[in-house]
Amino acid sequence: MSYILAATDNSTTSANAVTYAAALAMRHQMSLVLLHSFVFPVATNDMPMPASVVEDTRADAEKALRATVEKLESSHPGIQISAEVAYGNFLDSIHHYADTHGAPWMLVMGNSNTQEDSAWFFSTLKNASKAFHFPVLAVPFVATYKDVQKICYADDIEQKEHAHALDALRDITLRYGAELHVLNVQEDASLHDEAYDVGDLTKELLADTNPSYHYRHMANVNESIHLFCQHEQIDWLVLMPGEYSFFEGLFHKSHTKALAQAMDIPILLLH
Structure with missing residues (x-):
């Protein structure tokens, strides 16, 4: 059960x-x-x-x-x-x-x-x-429960894709019938003309959720994620921690203020 x-x-x-x-x-x-x-x-x-x-x-x-x-x-x-x-x-x-x-x-x-x-x-x-x-x-502390209607998955293209975590994300999204937004942020804004895309496995395993894909170029990843969640009125932010992912940067103490500002919504961590 x-x-x-x-x-x-x-x-x-x-x-x-x-x-x-x-x-x-x-x-x-x-x-x-x-x-x-x-x-x-x-x-x-x-x-x-x-x-x-x-x-x-x-x-x-x-x-x-x-x-x-x-x-x-x-x-x-x-x-x-x-x-x-x-x-x-x-x-x-x-x-x-x-x-x-x-x-x-x-x-x-x-x-x-x-x-x-x-x-x-x-x-x-x-x-x-x-x-x-x-x-x-x-x-x-500021969060109160409401039905999840919009989920944002902050994807790190450089991080290895993991089927277990993607399956969990798909199942949770479908359980709620929520909108799924896949957000990728590139820190080097000077590369804004470069073409980036999420991996084939991500697209395949999340296809049933009919996700929307978004790409941003900002030097501050925290700020970009925060602004996106605010603008799209996201209910849950999803991260997939990895040894070499930008997730490690999000947890660096120098980012405390920026990260804390984004903590007004629950964060779902998928191994």
């Missing part, structure tokens, strides 16, 4: 993502699982962490999650909602749950990169995008 997994640290940002995930689960008639993991700082001495501290922390987290589940069940009737608290690394906890229960249809996480000094986007999200073979949806 397909389900949606929502990661939460009980912060305000993750609470918004959990609410978004509940609406997503209701839209697709899937069950929702809330997962909270916790760790303690590494001790500087040889004294082990008392078991009572771990259990007390777990109990507090479970209490908070029960309250969240009750609230979501009241506002989103008809969907099955469960919660689990795990002790350990965030990414390891998600891996373990997916291995034990089967991969989720989608992992939903809060994107707290709405402030310039936030480091969350450059660490947790970047690692999650490469760690999991299922879609990861990063939801900014």
Whole structure:
């Protein structure tokens, strides 16, 4: 049975993502699982962490999650909602749950990169995008759920095409009946007369979605994607992280301001 997994640290940002995930689960008639993991700082001495501290922390987290589940069940009737608290690394906890229960249809996480000094986007999200073979949806604090009508896939022509990710993009687009816009941005504006095109595999696997293809030449890739999403009123921005793709540039800290401005819509990361 397909389900949606929502990661939460009980912060305000993750609470918004959990609410978004509940609406997503209701839209697709899937069950929702809330997962909270916790760790303690590494001790500087040889004294082990008392078991009572771990259990007390777990109990507090479970209490908070029960309250969240009750609230979501009241506002989103008809969907099955469960919660689990795990002790350990965030990414390891998600891996373990997916291995034990089967991969989720989608992992939903809060994107707290709405402030310039936030480091969350450059660490947790970047690692999650490469760690999991299922879609990861990063939801900014300002986002509220609405039916997805327009999806923008920011394509990197220089990056190797991946059938698994393209299949996922096609299936999600068709599930929503959404418009798909494939956007390629070339950083070197002086090459604006050069002919660029997406790969044959991309065209073949996305053909059923009848996508629109767009090509831009701007020195600032962030700004170009941001402006395009604003102008076209895009609901979800899709990225396919790769070791040598412009995705790496988007995560460079020098781009924090420009990237944060574009985070007013959810970003769907496909491995």
